[in-house]
Amino acid sequence: MAKNYIPELLAPAGSIDALKAAVNAGADAVYISGKKFGARKFATNFTDPEIEQGLEYAKLRGVKIYVTVNTLVNDSKLLSVAEYLIWLYKIGVDAVIIQDLGVASLAKKLVPDLDLHASTQMTIHNVPGVKWASKFGFKRVVLSRELGILEVEEIIKKTKYLGIEIEIFGHGALCYSYSGQCLLSSFIGGRSGNKGMCAQPCRKKYTLLSGKIDQYGKPLALHTVDIKDKYLLSTRDLALYQNLDTISKINLNSLKIEGRMRSPEYVALVVNIYRKVLDSISSGNWKQNSDDISKLKLAFNRKFTGGYLTENSAELVMARDSPGNRGLYIGQVQRYDEKTRTAIISIKNKYKLEIGDGIVFKYSNDNNEKTVKRTNKFFKTYGMAIEKSPVHKGDKLILNVGMPVKTGSKLYLTRSISLNHEANKIIKNRTSPSIPIDIVMWWDTDLKAHLEGEFIGFNDNKCKIHLKSSFKMEKAINKPLNPEQIEKQLQKTGKTPFILRKVSIKYPGDLFISLSKLNNFRREFLEKSQIELLLSYKPSQSHVQEACERFNNIKKLLSSSMEQFVGIDNDNTPIDLAVYADSLDTVKGALESGANRIYFEVPPKNLNILCSDSKNLNSMYDGSIDEAEIERVVSVLKLICELCKKDRTEFIWKWPQITHQYQINQYYTILKQLSKDFHGIMIDDIGVAEEVKKVMPNLVIYGSAGLNIWNKQTVLQLIKIFNTITPSAELSKENLRKIISSSRLDDLKTNFELVVQGNVDTLVTKDCLFSLVPKKDIKDIENEFWGIQDEKKQIFPIKIDLEGRTHILNSVELCLIDHLHEISQMGINSIVIDLRTKTYHYSRDMITIYKNGLEYINRKENSGKNMNRLKSKIKIISTGGITTGNFLKGIKE
Incomplete structure (x- = not known):
């Protein structure tokens, strides 16, 4: 078979x-x-x-x-x-x-x-x-x-x-988020998952909140949405x-x-x-x-x-009731005998329990596993180690229990002694490697022994070994060694990685040497063979030397780039002001207040239906084209495009941060219809961007922060496709300055863009949090503020994108209004205000504030007093307060 x-x-x-x-x-x-x-x-x-x-x-x-x-x-x-x-x-x-x-x-x-x-x-x-x-x-x-x-x-x-x-x-x-796209731990405490330091905030408790919004999109009269489970992101x-x-x-x-x-x-x-x-x-x-x-x-x-x-x-992907280890469910307590202090459990899993095992009883009227809390005579969660042998009687288990347990409590095995023994047995089962080796043994005229070996090493390398003995064999007087005795000694490969496959002994006969010397000779040969074997998975010395020479050349380039780092005089270069928008209202506000460029992200059609569908993962991918949805998106894009054309404002179609294949197929259909109607598209996916560029070489491609740009070497790769790129939101101003400065010194032709205002994305997940909203609350889902609140009472706004994915936004708004002059000196070409989830009034007023800030800089009136006045206005209309994010200090290394 x-x-x-x-x-x-x-x-x-x-x-x-x-x-x-x-x-x-x-x-x-x-x-x-x-x-x-x-x-x-x-x-x-x-x-x-x-x-x-x-x-x-x-x-x-x-x-x-x-x-x-x-x-x-x-x-x-x-x-x-x-x-x-x-x-x-x-x-x-x-x-x-x-x-x-x-x-x-x-x-x-x-x-x-x-x-x-x-x-x-x-x-x-x-x-x-x-x-x-x-x-x-x-x-x-x-x-x-x-x-x-x-x-x-x-x-x-x-x-x-x-x-x-x-x-x-x-x-x-x-992970709750798409890996590589999560900044939640970074924004909350400076511990970045992109640096291997994630604090796992997704395993914490959160409360889903809803409320009305004021004219700026700030939440009003928030109330808790009634959801039984508390670990919403786990x-x-x-x-x-x-x-x-x-x-x-x-x-x-x-x-x-x-x-x-x-x-x-x-x-x-x-x-x-x-x-x-x-x-x-x-x-x-x-x-x-x-x-x-x-x-x-x-x-x-x-x-x-x-x-x-x-x-x-x-929902079968989520464990919103608890973030911790569950153990193995054994059964349910039928009754507790106070006299004998024993619990009788109806067994659902016949995994054998024994002395020393760790168990836990959990009880809750609503079957919700809660934290340890004593109520009357019993604990809602009670853990212990088994001290007396459990008794099995059919489908019943009788356990001696130190504390009273409530009828209906569920029993879980959390630590198994026998399983630990099994694990240790596996660990100790160190089977020796077995690489076949062919050996030829022969003698020269001086009666010195020679061993020649041949085997296939790593990467299919053929290895040949030769060793000549330091001793001479002598003519035997009484008991000469025979070929069988010599072969028997050669077969003893011991703890080496070799097993003998073929042995050829060209023996002249009538010779003698002590077995200890012969064994030492064999061991020396096998040690030499093992060294050669280990060398076979390593590159040759010449290849290593070539790599070191390449390193020295690259080292000079990297070092000289850092040594030549200087500031950039950008005073005479005007900075464009761009926005991310996802509604007709925010677009209108942006156009009225004079935004230079609008990145428009098409909103979902119907959140009620979209999040309901997201419960069924099969509905998310069947390879078909949704003609009705394509028609709707085309209609929305045309409307925004016409408004921008009238105002002579650049219009960019902003694709979602994540683009699965079924989305791409639909977006290509839309692109073919509308590619001449807008200036370009913004994509977070280098593969998709490259493919689009091949099909439509004249289309301008913009890249946002999801590309995770942390260094100039990344810039060098991306400028082959992207006209404009956005560095990571985790970078400090010093890191930003170095990337841009060294890029300008190398005359790299690219535009740098920086997000300076808004509740920026902390993560994007395939889980649609709105699917948790009870039916009684779902009627107003599109017209209210929605967010999640952590245990420190910080509220993180949430939004649902075109494909039903949840975006969790930062609890406070990024605000770099008083750092605009520094930003302009870095060589930034344009700044971005994130208007997504915001309102017309926020859009109009926030853009006006930043336009005023840029004017102050152009007129060299950017005093602390003027910029602080603008900052005070921003504080009034911002959601959750303001922060400089990672701009000043960066993240923990």
Whole structure:
């Protein structure tokens, strides 16, 4: 029977012990991070010697090692990254996983032979994105976790001819936001997910609020929307165990397990289970095993989900009732006997409990798992370790319990002693590698022994070894060694990575040497062979030298660029004022107050219907074209276009931050009808932008902050496609100044744009929060303020985009009015006011304020008094107050 195709099993490791656990459990590859430039800064991570140690351990067992270099990097750190990339190449890692486009471009120049994997942080989620990655030089793309299986299958089919590999996540924690597009942790506390420092604010409590708005869009008379669950942004954990047979049929290249923050025991258990499943699928005899699912739940779970990949309902992706580990549900308390202090539990899961196991009882009248709180004689949540052997009687379990538990309480197993033993057994099961080696032994005229070996090393390198003995054999007097005795000693390869395949002994006969000397000779030969084996996965010295020479050339360029850094005299260059708008009212206000450019984002047609549909994930992607929606969007764009033409204002169609393939197909249809009616389009997706540019070379492409521009190397890549680019909202003014200054010194022809005002996006998620609104409140959904409030009483406005995705905006408005002069000196070409979710009056008044600020600068009247007067006006009409964001201090490193 022919074997079925199965993907590579890629395991996480946050420590050397976890790496060994992953290898011993059956991983095909392991991804790790050094102490720098990895997106899990709070994992233990690897020192440089540990990376080399782990690499050797894995390679000797046929396992690949990928190293994450997947944080965003500013210009001052690029030299350090370049040195790190050279070192990783030199020691022979199999690939690096990268988020930053500038870092990827450096890697291409420095170490073109080192495989590059595009991190999920690059937010690649459509066919053009994968095509661009292949053209750029990536060997593999880790797709966004928001794709459905039909979308993944389409991407694989349409990019297969390129030879690029596709990887998806198969198990572990899910981010609420599209990875790479989340700034929530950064804006709340300066800990950026793009720097590996996410504080996980999505696991906190939030309350959904609604209310009226004043003339500026500020909330009035807010009230709490009655929702039982409090962890509105908390997702379940991904587990594709039950879908692996289906997934294996789409020719996926790699299945990744998340968990670099997890223990070696967790890694061992999860990897071992997925290894067994994939091997069973390969041989065609897999059947789901309830024990496997129980073990996966015990390892860690926040409830399991197939994620957006396989679930039909968006609610099945979320775990809004609790953000923590659930354990394994065992059964429900039927009664509690106060005399014997025992609980009788009706069993729903027959997983065996034993002394030392950790359990928890949870009780709630509404079945909602609540925090520990004592009520009368019992706890609503009570945890303990089992001290006496449980008694099983049929479908009943009798447990000795230290505290009274309420009838109806649910029993969960949270720690299993036997499972820990199983994990440790997997970890200790260090099967030795076995690389076949062919050996020839012969003797010269001086009776010195020679060993010649041949084997296939890593990367299919043929390795040949020769060793001559330091001793001479003697003519035997009594008992000469025979060929069988010599071969027996040679067969003892011990703990080396070799097994003897072929042995040829050209023995002259009648010779003698002590077995200890013969054994030492064999050991010396095998040690030499192992050294040669380990060298076979590393690049040659000449290739390393070439990489070092390229580094020295790049080092000079990077260093000279920084040394020549100067300010830019931009006093005589007027700054354009642009806006992001998503309503007819804000467009009218912008035109009346004199905006130079309008980026218009088409609003959704009907939020009530859109968010209702978003509950069914199948309705989000069926490959069909919605003719009615296309007609509506065309009509809206034409209306805005005509208004802008009358006012002689540039009109740009702003695409949503995320563009799945089904959207792109519809947008192309719209573009063909309207491309001559507007000046250009704004896109956050480099792959889509490149494809549009090919089809419509005269169309001007603008890029917003979702492109994550952190350094000049990224700018160098983007200016090939984008006319105007917007640096990341996480950058400080010093970093901004360096990027722009060095770009101007190199005469790069691009326009820089900076968002200076508004409740900017903190994240975008596929989850539609409006789907939680009870029917009794849904009638006014489009005409009110909506937001979520955290435990510190900060209110984050929310908006729903054209495709039903939720955008959570910052709780306070970015305001850089009193820094306009600094901004103009940087070389910024235009500033942007984000008017989305705002009103006509806000649009008209805010633009007027900023126009006045620019006038003050032009007339050199930008005194503190004048600018503070404008700032005071802004405070009155802003939602949530004002902030300079990261402009002054940047984020924590």
